[in-house]
């Protein structure tokens with residue numbers, strides 16, 4: 001019989017029933033983001049070579065068929081199969097030479113062949129291309145011993161895209177594959193959403209630039225570099241980045257200025273309940289609206305979302321792991337909605353746990369986890385630390401994503417099915 005020991009409470013009180021009752025669930029928080037945010041309306045035209053990472057504001061339609069003309073899929077000989085009478089072998093004079101990019105004028109009429117190269121336009125009259133490896137070339141003739149099927153090695157006009165067909169829907173993010181589709185469709189100029197303008201305010205009097213001079217009780221700033229990289233990877237424009245002071249008056253000025261210019265202001269730190277935590281009072285002082293503040297998760301419980309004037313506000317906790325985790329779940333949901341890329345957070349999938357888990361129930365845990373191969377049923381396995389520590393940044397770089405452990409899960413066996421959200425790096 002397995003005997004489970006009681007899980008000791010850390011005794012900080014932040015998981016008390018009273019505290020938990022004032023928190024909302026992840027699903028409720030994501031639903032509020034979806035219900036209260038809309039894509040930033042402005043759009044602009046960009047050339048295809050500058051479109052990487054942008055979000056389409058209009059569908060892309062093919063300007064012509066792709067391929068635009070029937071063409072050869074192999075280097076070989078274009079022939080007319082109907083001209084191959086009898087049982088063969090056949091001897092066909094080579095009457096033309098058709099490289100790619102050259103318009104063909106000489107038809108393949110009757111029992112003749114045209115030398116042809118991959119991508120070249122199929123001459124009139126030809127209905128198959130025989131690979132050069134399958135014929136014997138002898139001076140100006142070829143010897144063909146097997147009858148090819150009509151259509152062999154011919155890429156038909158329009159077989160990839162028909163003229164006017166929707167190649168990409170609006171809202172698609174343009175990565176290399178989408179850009180390839182645009183190029184094939186002849187879309188040289190694209191209408192995309194204006195880049196989201198984001199301002200970053202990292203608070204904390206103890207925080208100093210990473211690697212720079214610091215005194216006792218001061219720490220290096222992890223959140224600015226971490227979030228700058230995160231924002232760069234989602235293709236937004238960082239219009240301002242500053243170190244916030246730990247005072248209400250100072251923050252009112254800083255946050256007010258940022259909110260006047262940005263679509264989204266992200267703060268870190270100063271969001272908890274201590275009297276040094278001035279961010280929420282600042283939002284209130286600026287006449288802002290709080291959509292939610294406090295989610296029943298670990299780490300990242302104090303995460304908050306609201307509005308200050310026209311700008312959205314994402315308040316991330318100061319602890320770097322909490323900030324990263326809540327950025328991945330709620331920040332990405334905001335970015336997706338504001339850019340029009342989608343609604344709600346990034347997709348999750350199911351994976352199985354590499355080892356058993358014992359934990360304190362109460363808050364849904366978002367534990368960094370590492371993909372560690374597949375089990376006998378082909379399911380992905382994740383490995384993880386024994387607990388989530390919101391200050392242990394060193395472990396983050398080893399993880400591939402977040403494992404979602406439900407609020408009431410106290411013990412899970414090895415091989416338990418859990419939700420997993422891969423980290424968004426791009």
Ligand SMILES: Nc1nc2c(c(=O)[nH]1)N[C@H]1C(S)=C(S)[C@@H](COP(=O)(O)OP(=O)(O)OC[C@H]3O[C@@H](n4cnc5c(N)ncnc54)[C@H](O)[C@@H]3O)O[C@H]1N2
Nearest residue numbers: 014204220221222223269270271272277301317318319322
């Ligand atoms: N009495 C309570 N105290 C705390 C509670 C609570 O419910 N009751 N919640 C805890 C939880 S959970 C979290 S998370 C933190 C969040 O606090 P804040 O968002 O106000 O963050 P700070 O207090 O400003 O900082 C927390 C921690 O992170 C360090 N930090 C801050 N900024 C940076 C940075 N840019 N780079 C690296 N490290 C940073 C900071 O020094 C603190 O150690 O509140 C708990 N407290």
Ligand code: MOO
Nearest residue numbers: 299300301322390
């Ligand atoms: O929610 Mo806090 O992020 O537990 O440290």
